[in-house]
Amino acid sequence: MGEIKKDKERIRIYKTIIFDVDGTLIDTEKAVLGSLQKMLKEDYGKQMQLEELAFVLGIPGSRSLPKLDIMDIEQANKRWNRFMKEFYHEIEVFDGIKEVLGSLEDRNLVLGIVTSKTNQEIIDDFEPFGLSGYMMHTVSADDTEKHKPNPDPLLKFLEISGADPKTAIYIGDTVYDYECARDAGIDFGLALWGCKNSGRISAAYNFEKPQDIIRILE
Template identity: 30%
Template sequence: MKTVLFDLDGTLADTAPDLGRALNLQRARHGLPSLPDDVIRPHASHGSRGLLGIGFGIGPEDASFAAMREEYLGLYDEVFCQHPILFDGMAELLSEIEARHLRWGVVTNKPRRFTLPLMEKLGLNKRAASIVSGDDCEHPKPYPDTLLLASKQAGVAPSSCIYVGDAERDVIAGKAAGMRTLVAIYGYLGDGDKPEEWGAQGMISTPLDLLRNLP
């Protein structure tokens, strides 16, 4: 095992407060009250689709979805770097990965226009061996394309990578890419999620639990 790849929202960093802030700004525009953080948080890993679903009850099949998504992304553009923080133990984990002469990177479905500034805000953009966003390939997760691109950027075989994420699509993509997969159950899992049924090789309750899976 040579490289650890992380999902971004809900795995590497706690970005739910800013994702929720943008959603509540949008709800206010449409005359709706704010939703509590604990209502929004379980949907934060599902991107604009999940957030518009909980915020407005719409999905990609609705005629208004595309315009609402653009409105949401415009509002998120204003707030997305206000309060991102690493999950407790993640800074120590990344340092230990590097101390063991292993590499790490990020594979997210987040658009690149947000991913790179966010990684810079976290002070990680120059440390990562690969940073791949959802629009860097034609097909984002659950397809394996972005994970395969990340392993190529890191200069390692996919079979030498662990992919860690907090959504079922992360496991599906990681397995399709030929990587070992772990579920970050400290992330944005909802009441209906059943990570034990996703087929990952393991689950971790804290970032530092990952060390048991590293050489």
């Protein structure tokens, strides 16, 4: 069973469930890192191990690529996305996600995503898996000037959806997601099935599997 930590003062009634995409709804780690590794080798002559590149998970290329001493961000992102297509066979929906989204939809909850993907990356990497139909609102990296861990993406979601932060929860898998939720004043649920380093993430809820999300609504 997932570890469910509850607010000691009151039990929140959630009306809005917001999801990160990579590492939360779909498993893209192998594709993201593999395509980046290939791009760095072929275009920049950089030989790097996958574990050295793991820091890019959860943040947009505009923030991660400069950390690799790459300054032609737009061109590098285009190439990265092109190589990503060669790794599409590595992407899959996490077990249980579709069933959980269906159950949440049946409860008439507002569902949405806040992601570091661009609009084009959502079209290419997310929409083919048939999950977009569950989402009423989407905030991508194109929608705000500042990105996770800055709270602006979640604040933008609250603005366009009209959701109350007190009855909203953001579910993600990285410390960037947690910091974004914390500074936006929204509860955070940690998706342990996609998380690689949970030690420094103080989430309101730790979910071992997607089905555990339903438990906080019962």
